Amino acid sequence: MKRLHRFGPWAGALVLLVLGAAGCSNQQVSRIDPGTVTDLSGRWNDTDSRLVANALIEQSLLGPWLDRYATGHGGDAPTVIVGDFRNRSQEHIPVQTFVNDLESAYINSGAVTVVASGKEREDIRGEREDQQEFARADTRAALGQELGANYILQGELSSIADEEETMRFGATRKEKIVFYQVDARLVDLESNAVVWAGQHKIKKYIERKPFGL
């Protein structure tokens, strides 16, 4: 007790420091607006996905291809199938986020009819075939009534990175430029003609200063 008393003021400060440090590591979760820009690491994030989706939606829904199709087909909306979007960047990027945004915009605008693609179609056909055997006759979904698509939406995401480390007095400063380019195309399924091409580019500058300066 006597020994502890001898370190009294120091021990108190130490305890306070430990408590303070422990307080700093407390986890805190808060809901924030999904539209808020929150860049932490500099890698591809939700803001990039949203920017790409917004740009492609605007370019495609306000593009002349819709008017052209409607003029040739008595005002009908074109039918589009969403094909592959390839990620050719060096990062793992879930491209489906902005592709789904684009698909939703097509459907909700009513300007484009979207048909189910790939695996979805197989599942639906399986269900329909199942109905032919087990469902009541007047409630069966008819066979051979699928909509054929006029166009297929395809695209790819590419990236280019450039970085440099600068050393001075043993401290390192890192600078990095990442460039993302998303290209989307609508291709006529009969003629292979590209009827619309959209593009969005994002360039990021990421700087890591030494000592948090």
Place this chain on the structure above:
Amino acid sequence: MNRMAMLAALALLAGCVPKKVNEQPIMENDQVVPDASATVAAASAEAERRRAEAGASRDALRAEALASCAPAICDAVVRGEVALGMNEVQVLAATGSTEDAWSIRRSGASLVMVPMDPRVVPEDVVGNLAMVQLTDDRVSRYGYAEAQGVRLVNEPFDATAEGRAQAVADQLMREGDELAARGEFDAALNRYDRVSILNPSDPMVDFKIARVLDTALRPYEALIQYQLFLHRLEIEKIEARGEAAAQLAEAIALAQQRIVILERQAR
């Protein structure tokens, strides 16, 4: 103490390495990126306007087209198929298009309709229309843009399944001849095989297949095809179509000659 100050100064200096990029950011943390709902709403309103306008125009055309048509023409309009004898309004109704979709040129009693935009071609249930010609306000000829070129419908037979098969077979035969002349024998055989399905009664297809096989140094198959060709002609003779067979005299002679040679080689 001095050492500590020195270290701190070094650290500060290290932090002051000049930036390589001095562009101002266009977006920073805590800004908000709006979603695309305004764009979607604008596109939706535009699509609705377009649909309403075109729908009203299409309904009016359809009513006018069906108001006074002969039964066969009415049937074709309802099926969505262009037919000989239709008027301009009936063509528009059958294709579900409006005048905006066509470039319409009039010259005397003749009127020619071609697609306004080659990328978006009006279509009926049969296919994409390349042109429609009207004489005295009645369709006298129309053509479909097909894989082998434009297929014309000049008379009622051309619009039937048989007529279409005949036209496609003729186009494939021409394509096969061109490929054979270029020495692309596999591709030529592919076209001739397709012709033989569409038009199985034409012995000339067998002769051409035999010639290509013979030239491509496939003697056994060529022999069979030459024999099949002569066999078909015999059947045709029995069917009293001697005139047609006579026109093939040269082909018959050649086939017989090649059979002899190929059989000798086979021995």
